[in-house]
Amino acid sequence: MPSKYRPQILGWIGDLDKGTQYITGADDRLLYANDNYCAFIRKIKSDQIFYLCIFSFVAIGLIPIMILWLLLIFVYNIYNQLHITILGVSAFIICFIAFYVIIPEVYQNLFTRRGSPIIFNRKTGKVYVNESYFFNFKVLRNPLTFFHPNKKRIKEYDWAYLQGVVVHNFSNYSLNTTILMVCKPHTHKTIDHILLDPARVGVGSYMVWGWVNNFMCCNDLINLNAGKYKSEQEIQFKKEIIKGQGWPEWMVEAFNATSQSELAEIKQKYHVKP
Structure with a gap:
């Protein structure tokens, strides 16, 4: 059965369902989590x-x-x-x-710096990325972008329109990659991609997707202190991972937004279009 998300991505293995049916164990790519948001690293330095x-x-x-x-x-x-x-x-x-x-x-x-973290806010349903423009699954690119090797992509997404799929890398090592398909609202048409968990072996490729789903569904079984930084170490996390990496001030403040109305106030404060 082919993927329901179109166009189907190269190397597709399967679509991933959302929900709390996944393993809730901590993953070594979890950087930080509190009651509002969590952050996952996507690039291991050795890799x-x-x-x-x-x-x-x-x-x-x-x-x-x-x-x-x-x-x-x-x-x-x-x-x-x-x-x-x-x-x-x-x-x-x-x-x-x-x-x-x-x-x-x-x-x-x-x-790519400091692991290119991806941020999930479960109170507002928003997802934030600040990554290299080339850190994605695209093949066709504007040739002019090759003259800007440090070009960045800083965007806000709606979790409701992100769907997970798993692809393989066609190697003998059976490495799988979890990709977030950015879909046009209320459709299965893909308009963008986000690399969530690159190059994992076997079941490990589902760990981040599972933890994020449990987090976004407010599953009490997950441990918010299972990351590299404990919940009370938010200042240290932001200092060592977020600061100096070009994150917009409004976005950093929006990490902790507890509602859509608070998020709207933050955007209005920084003159950001809704």
């Missing part, structure tokens, strides 16, 4: 360094390879042999596409 090295090595290696293919086509093919031209052009296009796909991976691993 970030590993993938940065791998993708950087491949990207750097592709540059001389593409140059060699161009030389073969325009310099060394002195007799203009058609089969050599076709081979050279085909190989160059393949290398260029690979380079186009890899560069965003280099950018997002290079410019």
Whole structure:
């Protein structure tokens, strides 16, 4: 059965239901939680360094390879042999596409800071992200964005219109990724994606989704002190994770909004459009 969210995402395994039927155990990516909001880290530093090295090595290696293919086509093919031209052009296009796909991976691993946390407020039903523009599941991009490697995406979403799906990475390690599909209100049409829990093995890929669902449903079984920072350490959490990362002031204040009316007051205070 295909995904009900359209267009279906590449590597789709299954759609995830919302609710409190998931395991409530703490996850090592939980940074902080209080009665209003929780924060999950999405980038482990060791993984970030590993993938940065791998993708950087491949990207750097592709540059001389593409140059060699161009030389073969325009310099060394002195007799203009058609089969050599076709081979050279085909190989160059393949290398260029690979380079186009890899560069965003280099950018997002290079410019992601402090784990790129995602914030869920269960009182207002809002979700907040402040991430590298390239930290997503897109393939087609505006080529001009490649000249802005540290470009950010800072957005507010409605939890009601976020739906979870799991995809695999086509490797022998069976790593799964949980993605939030941003749907057009009251439809299954996808208009955006958010990476929730990248590259996990097996059942681990469902842990963050399960904990978030229990949190957003106000399930009392979850432990708000199971994260890296305890509930009473909010000041320390914001100082070490949020401060200096470009989060708008209104958004940081909105983390703790306890109702839609309070959120509206915060936005009005900072002249933010509803």
